[in-house]
Structure formats: C-alpha cells, structure tokens
Amino acid sequence: MTWETVVGIEVHVELSTKSKMFCGCAVEFGARPNTNICPVCLGLPGALPVPNRKAIEWIMAIGLAFNCEVSERSVFHRKNYFYADLPKGYQISQFDIPVCHDGYLDVTVDGETRRIGIERAHMEEDTGKSTHVGDGGRIHTAESTLLDFNRSGVPLVEVVSRPDIRSAAEARAYAQDLRAVVAELGVSDARLEEGSIRFDANVSIRPEGAETLGTKVEVKNMNSFRSLERAVEYEIERQISVVEAGGELTQETRHWDEEAGVTHSMRTKEGSSDYRYFTEPDLAPMAMSASWVDEVKVGLPELPAERKARYSNEGLDSDLAGVLSGSPAEIRDIYEVATAEGADRRRAANWLTGEVTAWLRRTETHPTKLSLDGPQLAELVRIVGEGLVSSSAAKEVLEGVLLGEGSPRAVAKARDLVQISDTSALEKIVAVVLADNPEAVDSYAAGEQKVVGFLVGQVMKASQGKADPKLANQLLRQKLSS
Amino acid sequence: MTLHEMTIAEAGGRLRAGEVSSSDLLEATLDRASRTEAQLHAYLTIDRERARGAARQADAELEDGLDRGPLHGIPVALKDNMCTRGVETTASSQILAGYIPPYDATVTRKLKEAGAVIVGKTNLDEFAMGSSTENSAYGASYNPWDISRIPGGSSGGSAAAVAVGSAFAALGSDTGGSIRQPASLTGVVGLKPTYGTVSRYGLIAFASSLDQIGPLSRSVEDAAFTLEAIWGHDPMDATSYAGEYPNLSAALNSGVSGLKVGVVRELAGEGYEPAVESAVSVMVDKLSDAGAAVVEVSLPTFDIALSAYYLIAPAEASANLARFDGVRYGHRGEGTTTESLMARTRAEGFGPEVTRRVLLGTYALSAGYYDAFYGQAQKVRSAIQEDFARAYGIVDVLVSPTSPTVAFEAGARVDDPLAMYLSDICTIPSNLAGHPAISIPIGLDHQNLPIGFQVMAPALGETVMFQVAAAVESLAGFADRPILEELAS
Numbered sequence: 013m014t015w016e017t018v019v020g021i022e023v024h025v026e027l028s029t030k031s032k033m034f035c036g037c038a039v040e041f042g043a044r045p046n047t048n049i050c051p052v053c054l055g056l057p058g059a060l061p062v063p064n065r066k067a068i069e070w071i072m073a074i075g076l077a078f079n080c081e082v083s084e085r086s087v088f089h090r091k092n093y094f095y096a097d098l099p100k101g102y103q104i105s106q107f108d109i110p111v112c113h114d115g116y117l118d119v120t121v122d123g124e125t126r127r128i129g130i131e132r133a134h135m136e137e138d139t140g141k142s143t144h145v146g147d148g149g150r151i152h153t154a155e156s157t158l159l160d161f162n163r164s165g166v167p168l169v170e171v172v173s174r175p176d177i178r179s180a181a182e183a184r185a186y187a188q189d190l191r192a193v194v195a196e197l198g199v200s201d202a203r204l205e206e207g208s209i210r211f212d213a214n215v216s217i218r219p220e221g222a223e224t225l226g227t228k229v230e231v232k233n234m235n236s237f238r239s240l241e242r243a244v245e246y247e248i249e250r251q252i253s254v255v256e257a258g259g260e261l262t263q264e265t266r267h268w269d270e271e272a273g274v275t276h277s278m279r280t281k282e283g284s285s286d287y288r289y290f291t292e293p294d295l296a297p298m299a300m301s302a303s304w305v306d307e308v309k310v311g312l313p314e315l316p317a318e319r320k321a322r323y324s325n326e327g328l329d330s331d332l333a334g335v336l337s338g339s340p341a342e343i344r345d346i347y348e349v350a351t352a353e354g355a356d357r358r359r360a361a362n363w364l365t366g367e368v369t370a371w372l373r374r375t376e377t378h379p380t381k382l383s384l385d386g387p388q389l390a391e392l393v394r395i396v397g398e399g400l401v402s403s404s405a406a407k408e409v410l411e412g413v414l415l416g417e418g419s420p421r422a423v424a425k426a427r428d429l430v431q432i433s434d435t436s437a438l439e440k441i442v443a444v445v446l447a448d449n450p451e452a453v454d455s456y457a458a459g460e461q462k463v464v465g466f467l468v469g470q471v472m473k474a475s476q477g478k479a480d481p482k483l484a485n486q487l488l489r490q491k492l493s494s
Numbered sequence: 495m496t497l498h499e500m501t502i503a504e505a506g507g508r509l510r511a512g513e514v515s516s517s518d519l520l521e522a523t524l525d526r527a528s529r530t531e532a533q534l535h536a537y538l539t540i541d542r543e544r545a546r547g548a549a550r551q552a553d554a555e556l557e558d559g560l561d562r563g564p565l566h567g568i569p570v571a572l573k574d575n576m577c578t579r580g581v582e583t584t585a586s587s588q589i590l591a592g593y594i595p596p597y598d599a600t601v602t603r604k605l606k607e608a609g610a611v612i613v614g615k616t617n618l619d620e621f622a623m624g625s626s627t628e629n630s631a632y633g634a635s636y637n638p639w640d641i642s643r644i645p646g647g648s649s650g651g652s653a654a655a656v657a658v659g660s661a662f663a664a665l666g667s668d669t670g671g672s673i674r675q676p677a678s679l680t681g682v683v684g685l686k687p688t689y690g691t692v693s694r695y696g697l698i699a700f701a702s703s704l705d706q707i708g709p710l711s712r713s714v715e716d717a718a719f720t721l722e723a724i725w726g727h728d729p730m731d732a733t734s735y736a737g738e739y740p741n742l743s744a745a746l747n748s749g750v751s752g753l754k755v756g757v758v759r760e761l762a763g764e765g766y767e768p769a770v771e772s773a774v775s776v777m778v779d780k781l782s783d784a785g786a787a788v789v790e791v792s793l794p795t796f797d798i799a800l801s802a803y804y805l806i807a808p809a810e811a812s813a814n815l816a817r818f819d820g821v822r823y824g825h826r827g828e829g830t831t832t833e834s835l836m837a838r839t840r841a842e843g844f845g846p847e848v849t850r851r852v853l854l855g856t857y858a859l860s861a862g863y864y865d866a867f868y869g870q871a872q873k874v875r876s877a878i879q880e881d882f883a884r885a886y887g888i889v890d891v892l893v894s895p896t897s898p899t900v901a902f903e904a905g906a907r908v909d910d911p912l913a914m915y916l917s918d919i920c921t922i923p924s925n926l927a928g929h930p931a932i933s934i935p936i937g938l939d940h941q942n943l944p945i946g947f948q949v950m951a952p953a954l955g956e957t958v959m960f961q962v963a964a965a966v967e968s969l970a971g972f973a974d975r976p977i978l979e980e981l982a983s
Contacts, residue, residue: 051597057595058595059695060730062730096819288859296732
C-alpha cells in the first residue's frame, strides 16, 4: 500500500516587545534568573493582567503577513492546568475567537509550489522556565528543579497550520519560510537556538487517496530545521512500519531525541486533554477596528513572497528570485543599489547569491560586516562586460573587494588581473604557443577544428589567465588559416 | 457620645475643630477593640504600631494645614483579602498563613492617600466563600448584637468591627452579597458599587466577574465618603471603569419625591421572616408617604439567580485558586513529585467550603458538562440583566430585604450548605448584573436583631441609589447600637 503523509505544524513565536504581555516587566533573553518579575507575572494573590497593545498589533501583523483575516472582536480564555512553571495555574490564551484566522503560506519544494493553510494565529503568554538539575536533566530523574519566571508572561503567538503538509521536506520549508517572514516583520528574535521560535509537528499517515485523517502523533523538541525534517521523516517511517506490521497507532505526544535520531513516547492522550477553557474574566474582549487593522497593514514591510514576485517581474527567473528574496537584507540592499546604478539584474543577483553568499559562509562573516557595496558590485559587473577582466579573474577581483582591498578596478590592477586585450601583445604569445605545438597545427590543417579550443587554453595558460579568450581565439584562427 | 460610636462626619468635625486628634480616635478604637475582640474576633491582625504612626502623621499634616478630605485621620479596617504591603494577608486561609504581600492593593493605597489610618485586617470566610464568617481557618467571628450568633459573611469581621466601634468604617468585598448581608445582620450600612468602579487590583480573587470592593459604615454619608476615597479608574485593572463617575454628595439630601420605587415581588414570601417582611413593608410605605411612587415589579429570573451564581462563582474560583500550589509562596505540603506536593498543599491548605466550591467549579467547566452547567449559567446571567433592564425602564430603583432572615445562631447552617447559600438570595442578582446595591439598617426585630433594607440601582446609578438610601436612613431613624458587655482590656 502507498501511504500519504499528513503533517500540521504548530509554531510558537515569542514576541520581542519591550514589556511582557500583561505587565510592565522587561522582555529580555539571557537576563539573570528571576530579575524581570513582578506580582502579575509571578501570579501573586490579587494581581491582575493588563494587555499589551503592541503585542496585539504584532500578532495582527503576523496574521496579515500570512494572509489571515483579523477578527473584529477577540476574546481571551483561561487554559487551566497545573505545572510548577505556570504561576497562576492557568495560562491566558485564546480558544474559539483567535485574533487571526484562515490564512495561508505558499511553500516551494523541488520547484513545486503548494499552498499550506493556516487555521489560526492566537495570542497567549509564555510560561516560566524549569531547569531540572541532576541526572540527565529529565523531570523524572532530577534531584531538584530550578524555576525562572523571567519568561513568564512573555507574549507568545501560536500559529497553527492546517494538516496540508505532505512531506518532511515540505514541513521544513514551511517552517523556514514562516520563520523568515516573522524575522522580516521584526516582531521576534525568531532564534531557534534561544527558543524564541519553536515548532511542534502533528504527524499522521493514511492510505493514498483516503479522505479521513489517521491517528495523530504530536512530535516535540525539534530545535533546528534539520531536526524538524528528520523527526517528521523518522515518525512517518515509524508509523508506516507499525501499521504494516499489523499494529495500531496511539494518539500521543512523542519526544524527538536528536542524538539517537528517534522519537520516544512522552505521554498518551486519552481523548484530548481537558483544559476547562473559559472566558478570562479579568480581561474585556478586544475590538480590532477596521482602521486599526489598516494602520497595522500599512506599516508592514515588504515580505519574502511579495519580494520574490517583484524580482520575477523585474526579469529574474523564479529560482533566482526565490533565493535572493530569502537572502539577508544586507545582500538585498546591495542588489537594489547595484541595479539602480544600471548593473544587469541577473548578473548582479548571481554574484550575490553565488560567490558572495558562499564567501560569507566560508569565512563565517556576518552580512553586516560586508565591505562590498552596491556601486562596487555594479562596477564589477560592468568591467566583466567590458572585457577588462575575464569571468574567472573576476572571482579573484571580488575576493579582493571582499577583503577590503578597494574598488574592483583598483583590485584588478593591483592584483594584475586586467585582460590582455592588446592585439600585438597577444600575437607574441600566440606565436610561441603555435611553435610549441606543431601536432596541433597539423591536426587543424587536417580539418580538426576543435583543436582551437586546446590552443586557446594553452594561450590562457601562457598568459597566466590574463588573455582575452575571445581575442586569442580570433588570432589563432587567423594564424592557422594563413 | 463616646468617640468610638461617632460617624466619620462627627469625628471629622471634632478633629478639624481641634477637640480631638487622630491619635485620640485611634486609641479609642484600639481600646474598644481590646475590650470586644475576645467576644467578637472581628480582626485577624491589629497593626497597632503602624496605625499609631499613621495617626501621628495625620495629626502632623492637619497641623501643617494639609487636609486630605473626609477620611483624614479616621481609623478604618480592611478585610483580610485585600493586600497590604508588609502586613500579613491570609484571606482567612491556612494556605496563606504567614503570607506578607510585597505590594499594596489599589484600595489600600487609596485609603492611605486619603489620610485614613488602617487599624488592621478583618476576619472573613476563607477566600470570601460563605455567609457567616464561620469558614475562617482562624476561627469564626460573632455578632455584637448577640454573641451566640454569626455576623453574616463573608465580610463579617468588617461588619462586626464597624457595628461595635472598633473601626469607623471598613472595606469589604461583595461577590454575592458579602458586604450587604453582614451589614444587614449587624445593623450597619454596606454597599457594593457598580462593577468596575473600585479597582480589584490587590483583592485576592474569588470570582473575578462578580467581585467588587465596597464600604461598610455607620451612616449612608460615611459610605459615600469612603466610596469616593476608593473608587476611580485604575490602569492596573483591565476591567476598571474609565468613564465619568457619579456624584454622590449632591444626592444625600434630595429626598425621594417624584422617584419611582419598585418592590421586587420575587424577594418575599416563603423563607422570609415575618419581622423582616413587615419592617421592609413599613419602610416602603414611608417612602410612599415621602413622595415616592411605589409599584410592585416582577423579575422572574431572580428565582434562578442563585443556581446560576453557584455555577459561575465556583467555576471562576476553581481557576482563581489554582495559583495556590505551594510552589512560590504560602503553605507547602510535603511531596516527592510536583504533583504530590501540589495535591498535598491544597488538601491541607483549603478548608471544606473552599474545597467544595473548587470541585464544583472544576466540574462545571469540564468537557461534556460545560454547556449544561457553565454555559447555561451564563445564559441565565444575560436573562437576569435583561430582566433588570426591563424593570429599570419602569422604575428608578428596586427595593427588597437585604437578607431573608436576621442573624442566625452560630453553627445553625454549617452542615447545610444549601441553607447557607439561601442567605444571599436577595443580594446575588445585583452581582450577576454588575449593578450597585446598598443595605441600610431600618430597625430591630423582637430579639433586638437588626434588619436591613436593600436599594438596588442600574449600573452607575449610585447617585439615585444614595438619594434613596439617605431617605431610608432618615425615615428609619435607626440609632440603636449593640449593647455588648465590654471586657476589661
């Protein structure tokens, strides 16, 4: 039997507002434990929540960026459960009327673009952080648990996809694209390693063509895009092997073990947990007026999907447009300036997404530290077009520019990379090459046209790569035919 | 008249005339407390030293010409579910034994800013759940009119203190009648203002959508003074009312001529003591004689208000009390796992009535029961609001007994929760609607036990409510004070 993979992803995004969701405490990663706390986020008797207006605007921005509708009226609920790092014994969250609903994100894998539905984006508060001390850091074996409430009450947006994802690669692409948009909006640090963006996957399988959904397994603890992809891949295979061996799947939550590359059962859900949701009586319903929504919409930056469409319209092919639109802002800014100065768009984009990006990765340089600017890239494209340097020498010129040696023209001169385009200088080299390769000359005379390519190579070698290959080709043919 | 029997208005007059000092008022109050506490147990904490400091400061300020208004230099008490920075606050629960808040409730701050001298913290039913102040982990309070009886609840300590003179006024909290019913049973004035007008920040929550802080006092005018000191918009409470607030002082001498008064048909009959019914009907006649147009009004949903209340209030309480888990503060039970520590903490820390309501509320919110219980109760709540709206289309205020009975014997209803719950049958509808209501003492029954008269008004209708309340007070001419044999201090 062929199995179809069905995946939905829940993303938690910690907003980087100045203050917490319901109190004035600072939102700050890495602060000394229990320093950004007050009666409200500690759940002291008598303390009351007051919503952070900025956080509401930012969740609207996230929803709008994913093509969601913004509800006119939205309600906070209490989600009740006991946990040591949940100070009130309930989390202020949302239930049936989230701030945003019914959006989508278009995701491309191997050239195929699919639309992943987004069911909702709702507002909630983060919990404190438990650190289990002793013996492996797992709760059941720990000797003690340390609680840090700095994170308690940090605004959290949960974005829930529909079960529209059909492969592990697509799950990864969805997560990456979603993170890119959130980072672009500037509403979150969106750092996986700091936990400011977190992904859980709901994975199930069903026979190809089936309408109903299979038994859902929630997989947690993936802290990189790669581990998300691996975890989903593993889980699909595990589920298929269970079912094909005649077994039955249980609805449960599983923990991804990065090192072992497997998922472990964490807890089995008997039906769904009963969180006894009810309307938060300490907070009035929120009203999102059309004018408020418009205000947020106007303030949105250009998002990756819009940018990609623009690049395509400007003449880049789809792949290149996609890669460039997902590149860091510094790279895109260089592109904008260089093309505004008249640089060929495709060539400028190729330099940036190819050589420049590879150099950044190789030298582990942050894009903000780039010494290349827009006018310099425009100059590089221009001198290659003019034949001042060869395409291969241009890579060396770029390296010089990236190392801060000056403008492309200056580097080409300083590193002696200017092409020999002077006929008389090149004629001398051609003569030497022909003299050194009598067999080739004979072959040409016998009608072997392709031997010219070999001879051009010899000229390039003799000129240490500086010869203009077009001119060399032309001169060689003249000499051989005469 | 001795100092401890005066109203705030009288004491304030003497204070400003230089005849007494705030320290004199405080010492009279403390002396009265030390002679009556053994019998009444109105207070959980009396903070003599801080109070003396505050009184000295009030005197110094007056001397410097700084007059903070009617409460300046006046000894008042706070129900022990309102946070006081540096002073133990327990909500009468074992689970908060020894808990010292790091911050002042907004009402505490406002009382201090108004120059009031805070004497101490008064006893209550644990987490304000009860109608007799017998559900206190620290022992019951008793009624100064008859110490074999309860003072009502849950603000029974505040009511007893004001009635006996160990505070000039006190704050209570009213979720289903917890200010008005004890006021009625102890012969003092007590009122619950419109929901949202007094900040709940720092009030240990029982049922957030119903809880409202208000004053207990020895006169309607004193209630107005106290309310004006504590109400107003508070950015720390997202349910705080931000609009314009009613004017109270203008209302106190206007009379009732031309007003329409509705007598609630459903708040009479079976379960109402004849003495209560007859005192109320005498007062209604007096209002009519004073120029009010009196009509009988029917609000049929009042019959199901109690049932709705006992789903909504416990449901909210079940979540509000979840924070008491022994992890961060208060009592902590022994446990080898987080779950067992929390379970033990709560089993040891909560009394039987609190446990009953937490379980009831948890059940009412559970999957599969939500619609039948909590959801249905919310519909009843809306229907009650509609009933009120219809009535206020016809009349300016509604009147009724505050409590169907006078103060009952201690222990009489402890084993019968339903009988206890019926104590609040007249007061609950105003909480469900978020409306203001006040209880004014109008007389004594044959056993010398006080009877209270309730005036209800629409949201933000405090002006007309005070107008009628002042008239009721003057028509009743109630001047009796409890005769309690003082013990040597």
